[in-house]
Amino acid sequence: MAKQPIITVKNLVKKYGDFTAVDDISFEVYEGEIFGLLGPNGAGKTTTLEIIETLREKTSGQIMVDGFDIENGVDSIKKRIGVQLQAAGYYPNLNLSELIALFSGLYGVDVTANQMLEKVALTDKAKAKYKDLSGGQKQRFSIATTLINNPRIVFLDEPTTGLDPQARRNLWDLIREIRDQGTTVVITTHYMDEAEVLCDRVAFVDGGHIIGINTPDAFIDELVALGFERKKEVKAANLEDVFIAKTGKEWREA
């Protein structure tokens, strides 16, 4: 199957005064994949993401999102994407149903709250306030709001940060489901085990540059081929596997 690029970024530059946050970045995201942007804090991941999401102005470069140029297609792009921001809050004093109603008004689509909450298994929390949800529930709710407009692409900025292993796995399943239904997913994360099992392809970003783009497997094989060895002997399981084995896969609500 020929891979169709749904996002094309060419020579993207973002400067804040003298500081260059994003320095000549180019990459493509293919339709229907989970694409990971990996890199240390301050590498320019979030800035790149927010420029593609039309939330920030670029300094120079060219970006196409689902056939629309970021220069003149902002409104069309906004209708085709779903965005989860790092640490974004929700309108105060409203319950989840009311928040979904608000967002469906903002996107101009008719969806029922139940329909959206069902996708992220939060129907029993319909009357709860966002601030009263657990970390994992908050992230799942955030993802529900990105799906309201039935987007072609969703952007998830560090969705699993701060979650316990069960909640993290639960979110991975949800993200895979979204991909399997035909939506392209662009994700940033600091967890390499997560990128390894979740992402179809990853790009490493550092100092505003892209250092490499490939599948996680190809990157690992490449490093091993160079003669890399782990200091500690690799065992058939790691401590996280032990954690899951001992505490169960079942996801804790509280």
Next chain:
Amino acid sequence: MEQKPYSNIKATLAIAKASFRSIIRSPSAVVFSLAFPLIFITVFANIGGGGPSVDVAVSKTCDTNNVVYMALKKAAVIHLITNQTTEQMNTSLSRGDIAAVIDIKKSADGSAAYSPMPGPPQMSSTVLNVQYSNASAQTGGLFKSILNNVLYQINTMMNPKAATVAQVHETTITGRKYKYIDFLLPGMLGFSLLSSGVFGTAFVFLSLRLTLVIKRFFATPVKKYSIVLGEMLARIVFSLLGAVFIIMVGHYIFGFTLIHGVVTVLNMLVLCTIGLIIFMGFGFVISGIAKNESSIPPISNIITMPQFLLSGTFFSTSNFPLWLQGISKVLPLTYLNTAMREVAFEGAGLGDVTHQLLILAAWFVGIYAVAVRTFKWE
């Protein structure tokens, strides 16, 4: 996939609905807009009612069966205090808390002590000792004239044959009484709109900005003006419902005058909307210049306190010294209050308060010119 055209109106209404729900669930909004005005109205309407009252202490040695005492007791304005000790009376008098201390006694020598006219032999003559204080010169003076009036009436009753120098014919016209509630309620409405407009708007936009709610909105196709209009719409609807409630309580419980009934209420609501839009402008400016939520109350108080005190909210500005009147003549709330009182009590239409409306329009232009420059989205 077929898509409906995007509706900015729908988006605006979605924000208005969300904002309205949020406002009615926020305790501070309800307290400021409804509870405070109603508490003020209840307290001040009861203090201010009943016209002037003169407190007079009655000495322990006073003859309470005396005809003069009886007459004073019947006088509506005079409030006789009998339960104070002599020391308390002296303190009260020297502080000006009471107008006078009276002591009424039968004259020892049997001759009329007060009346210069010779009375019939059966009339018991009376000695009246009245102590005044320069600390309560005003009420003291009032008491003095009431006392003279009472004594004159007693004397004419006792000496009907005495020649009268002048005859007094008294008539009272029927008029609409300008009650204190008629003054107070429009001021309270203005206060409610001022706090809701300034504090509420500033808090909402700052917190939506700081918690990145607005940033998340920007990732949807919503327009900036939809966000502003939606928020304003919600606050206007909430404040107008509050205003209707305050007017109804004022009218049915405290007898607030609504000269043309429903029309007057509608005119008042139009004025409320105009005032609120201007006050929200201050809120927009504050949300832009405040760095965090804790800097909002001090800045907001700088805007609201002077208007609260100087715009004729509780008492008329005409008692102020001229320089202070100068300040109150600049503040927008002064004109909103005046216009509201004209409409409610005098039955003026909006066309009769064009002077006030023009000054409010000038404030509107000025404050929104500043708001456009200072307002921050991120």
